[in-house]
Amino acid sequence: MKHIGIVEDDTNIQNIVSAFLKKAGYHVTLLDSAEAGWKLWKKNPPDMWILDIMLPGMDGYEFCKRIRNESDVPIIIISAKDEEIDKILGLELGGDDYLTKPFSPRELVARVKRLFKRLDSTVQHKQKDDHRIKVGDLLIYEHDRRLFWKGKEREVTTKEFDLLLLLSxxxxxxxxxxxxxxxxxGEDYFGSDRAVDDLVKRIRKKLNHIPLETVWGYGYRLRDKEEPT
Structure with a gap:
């Protein structure tokens, strides 16, 4: 049974979300602060987090950042903040999805299932002989989800890895x-395409001089300068 940690200080939202997730077959732990969530992470880490941004004490952004520094565990952010900049910030800090309050509990459950399905698919397709992709100084172990740049392993977020894997x-x-x-x-993402630009910016900062080129007015490509174009 998948374990989901819900960090939310509104007891009404806690109860509603918990009831729907339990009905869908998940084990749920309710927490009313990021500090309590951090203690749970150290003792019995959940398989997924559902995280409010506006919390007493440590806010959701800081909690998301701390978790992402240690793990790629899925994080769904729920927030009353519906400005585009708030959504971008949440995704930049490592959130995998963002829902604005008020939201449908059924929609939240659907997004939870989609994220778990994506993760389970990755595990099921793991092979004994790890598939390697090499583009210049970039080396990716696809099934182990490990990434090396100029011979040194680099820590990247789930989205950063997925983008680089696709381009490579x-x-x-x-x-x-x-x-x-x-x-x-994913097809059900409704945010701005600025999220792509922000993700590329972070990758370029982490992997200095990576040939991740901008195609002006269109998008991006990963250039292998050893191959003809």
Whole structure:
């Protein structure tokens, strides 16, 4: 049974979300602060977090950042903040999805199932002989989800890895921002394509001089300078 930690200080939302998730077959732990969530993480880490942003004490952004520094465990952010900049910030800090209050509990359950299905699919397709992809100084172990740049292993988020994997599997091909949103964030993502630009910016900062090129007015491509274009 998958374990979901819900960090939310509104007891009404806690109870409603918990009831729907339990009905869907998940084990749920309710927490009313990020500090309590952090203690749970150290003792009995959940398989997924559902996280409010507006919390007493440590806010959801800081909690998300701390978790993401240690793990790629899925995080769904729920918040009354519906400004685009708030959504972008939540995704930049490592959130896998963002729901604005008020939301449908059934929609939340559907998103939970989709995220778990994606993770389970990755595990099921893991092979004994790990598939390697090498593009210049970039080396990706696809099934172990490990990434090396110039011989050194680098820590990247789930979205950063997924984007680089997609581009390395299609080296020199230009992808539009809309294509990248669908393939990396999923067809049900309704945010701005600015999320793609922000993700690329973070990758370039982590992997200095990576040949991740901008195709002006269109999107991005990963260039293998050793191959003809």
């Amino acid at each position: 599997q299609n080296v020199n091909r230009a992808f539009s921002r809309e294509e990248l949103l669908i393939k990396v964030w």
